[in-house]
Amino acid sequence: MAELATLTSYTDKTAEAAILDAISIDEPWSLVEEMVQTVRLSGTDEERSAFGMITAKLDAWGIPYTLHEPECFISHPLAATVRTLGPDGKSYRAKTVAMSLSTDGQEIEGELIYIPGTAGQGYKAGDIFSAGVNLQERSIEGKIVITEGMAAPGKVRDLMRGGALAGVFVNPGQNIHEGICTSIWGTPDLDNQGDQPTIAAIAVNNPSGLELIEHATIGGSIALSTTLETRWRTIPVLVADVKGTVEPEKYVLLHGHLDGWHYGAGDNITGDVTIAEVARVFNENRGSLKRSLKAAWWSGHSHGRYAGSTWFADEFAIDLAHNCLAQVNCDSPGCRWAETYNDLSALTEAFDFVTATITDVTGIVPEPSRPPRAGDYSFNGIGLTGFYMLSSTMSEEARAERHYYPVGGCGANIEWHTEDDLIHILDRDILLRDIKMYAASVLRVVNAPVAPFNFRATTAEFRATLDTYQAAAEGVFDFGMTYRALDDLDQALDGFYAAIPADLEAGTPEAVTCNDAQLRLGRILIPVNYSRAEAFHHDPALSVPPLPDLAPAMQAAHSKVDPAKRGLVRASLTRGQNRLVWALIQAAETARAATI
Numbered sequence: 001m002a003e004l005a006t007l008t009s010y011t012d013k014t015a016e017a018a019i020l021d022a023i024s025i026d027e028p029w030s031l032v033e034e035m036v037q038t039v040r041l042s043g044t045d046e047e048r049s050a051f052g053m054i055t056a057k058l059d060a061w062g063i064p065y066t067l068h069e070p071e072c073f074i075s076h077p078l079a080a081t082v083r084t085l086g087p088d089g090k091s092y093r094a095k096t097v098a099m100s101l102s103t104d105g106q107e108i109e110g111e112l113i114y115i116p117g118t119a120g121q122g123y124k125a126g127d128i129f130s131a132g133v134n135l136q137e138r139s140i141e142g143k144i145v146i147t148e149g150m151a152a153p154g155k156v157r158d159l160m161r162g163g164a165l166a167g168v169f170v171n172p173g174q175n176i177h178e179g180i181c182t183s184i185w186g187t188p189d190l191d192n193q194g195d196q197p198t199i200a201a202i203a204v205n206n207p208s209g210l211e212l213i214e215h216a217t218i219g220g221s222i223a224l225s226t227t228l229e230t231r232w233r234t235i236p237v238l239v240a241d242v243k244g245t246v247e248p249e250k251y252v253l254l255h256g257h258l259d260g261w262h263y264g265a266g267d268n269i270t271g272d273v274t275i276a277e278v279a280r281v282f283n284e285n286r287g288s289l290k291r292s293l294k295a296a297w298w299s300g301h302s303h304g305r306y307a308g309s310t311w312f313a314d315e316f317a318i319d320l321a322h323n324c325l326a327q328v329n330c331d332s333p334g335c336r337w338a339e340t341y342n343d344l345s346a347l348t349e350a351f352d353f354v355t356a357t358i359t360d361v362t363g364i365v366p367e368p369s370r371p372p373r374a375g376d377y378s379f380n381g382i383g384l385t386g387f388y389m390l391s392s393t394m395s396e397e398a399r400a401e402r403h404y405y406p407v408g409g410c411g412a413n414i415e416w417h418t419e420d421d422l423i424h425i426l427d428r429d430i431l432l433r434d435i436k437m438y439a440a441s442v443l444r445v446v447n448a449p450v451a452p453f454n455f456r457a458t459t460a461e462f463r464a465t466l467d468t469y470q471a472a473a474e475g476v477f478d479f480g481m482t483y484r485a486l487d488d489l490d491q492a493l494d495g496f497y498a499a500i501p502a503d504l505e506a507g508t509p510e511a512v513t514c515n516d517a518q519l520r521l522g523r524i525l526i527p528v529n530y531s532r533a534e535a536f537h538h539d540p541a542l543s544v545p546p547l548p549d550l551a552p553a554m555q556a557a558h559s560k561v562d563p564a565k566r567g568l569v570r571a572s573l574t575r576g577q578n579r580l581v582w583a584l585i586q587a588a589e590t591a592r593a594a595t596i
């Protein structure tokens with residue numbers, strides 16, 4: 001293969017033209033209008049009726065599907081109150097947060113203490129999920145803490161650790177955004193059940209919050225109550241199959257959440273109808289598909305911290321490990337003013353592919369970046385190459401013009417996770433453009449002779465990360481062993497990619513050898529870059545630094561003046577480096593064994 005670009009920009013022009021041509025906005029838009037009449041709390045009858053709208057379409061189109069019914073741990077926030085105590089006591093509107101403690105409607109009282117929020121300017125939307133609270137040595141034991149931002153898991157965890165009685169989160173605007181505050185990813189297990197939040201958490205809007213902060217600064221106290229229904233319940237997980245003709249057992253997983261907050265038009269009905277439309281046109285053109293499409297609609301995303309996708313990852317882990325070429329998440333496409341793809345996630349090996357595909361189909365040059373520990377990325381531990389999480393979005397200028405603060409979906413429309421996420425924030429033309437973008441992205445992987453991913457980009461990312469860590473650990477720890485293993489892997493990858501013939505046909509023995517190696521490289525290199533958990537287990541919903549095994553290097557400077565700390569940092573880095581280098585060695589062996 002002369003150029004890696006031949007691999008990452010492979011296009012089956014005939015199949016792609018037929019599929020893009022068959023996509024229309026009519027079916028998706030009628031499904032939007034139908035689904036937007038429903039409120040889709042995970043595991044409720046109303047949500048089930050919305051699943052029924054998708055299965056009715058699948059039935060009509062003759063697409064086979066399975067409606068799984070796993071039992072998962074789900075939390076519905078129902079009501080919250082808050083009032084200041086004292087002679088001028090005043091009540092404010094409040095919401096509680098999924099997975100926080102229910103006081104079962106009983107008021108709890110405490111002194112209110114204000115800890116300023118730490119969210120800086122210009123941070124990515126995904127970061128709102130993992131930012132913590134900087135207590136700066138202040139004692140919050142037995143107090144109710146008020147701080148700015150959304151009730152993210154990192155913040156609630158910090159308040160729990162500090163012994164706070166409860167947390168009050170001041171949202172940035174007029175609306176109060178719904179959310180979930182547990183750090184437990186998907187369904188809890190015996191190892192992480194203790195991480196379930198044990199404090200009450202409420203959110204208020206900005207004007208209320210400013211008054212409450214004022215109350216805190218004069219040493220005031222408040223009373224608050226929360227009501228949640230948190231329990232194991234059966235949720236729907238819908239998976240449709242469109243079989244390919246050459247390697248039907250191999251597939252791309254296109255997935256998104258169907259549950260949501262309130263009417264959830266932009267988050268995520270647009271995603272649900274996108275997946276349905278891709279399934280419809282793929283099924284019509286199934287004769288031209290080399291591999292298969294698995295289309296999945298999850299419940300439990302909003303109220304079970306990605307419970308549906310996590311259940312699927314657990315239940316079908318070995319099949320995913322063997323056969324899944326890529327997982328493609330579809331969340332919040334088709335929203336108004338979303339003229340860029342600037343908040344788009346992709347694993348590094350997919351950057352070239354994503355850039356080529358989106359530019360070809362939409363004329364917009366995307367800006368992919370490392371996915372935050374969020375969305376339905378429940379597959380990092382298995383090592384699946386993934387791309388997209390959030391979808392098209394407003395430009396920075398468009399947001400600034402409207403004085404919008406960062407949110408986690410709806411193309412940056414601040415109606416996200418509120419009662420106002422309605423059909424008026426959608427855009428038919430943008431939705432049509434985005435559906436075509438997803439269809440082409442999935443098709444190019446489904447039909448590529450060899451999965452169109454560039455692991456040389458991954459190793460380049462590793463090297464840049466390593467340079468940062470080595471600079472931070474200078475004089476304390478030497479990463480020479482990692483550099484040498486990385487050099488060797490680069491050499492092996494260069495040989496592997498150079499030997500791939502330019503005219504391969506999907507499914508031929510040579511193509512299968514190369515494709516299997518691409519999948520195996522992901523299984524080896526993705527977990528060491530995205531997961532600290534053991535294989536097939538899930539990291540918490542807190543940010544994971546790149547090459548997490550080596551991240552203790554960032555503490556090395558401090559350890560120079562503290563011998564005890566130095567010993568701890570060295571032990572962590574020695575073990576972490578071993579895990580990483582062993583993975584790099586295995587990856588190099590994989591590439592060499594598949595060099596044809």
Ligand SMILES: [Zn+2]
Nearest residue numbers: 267268331409
């Ligand atoms: Zn969403």
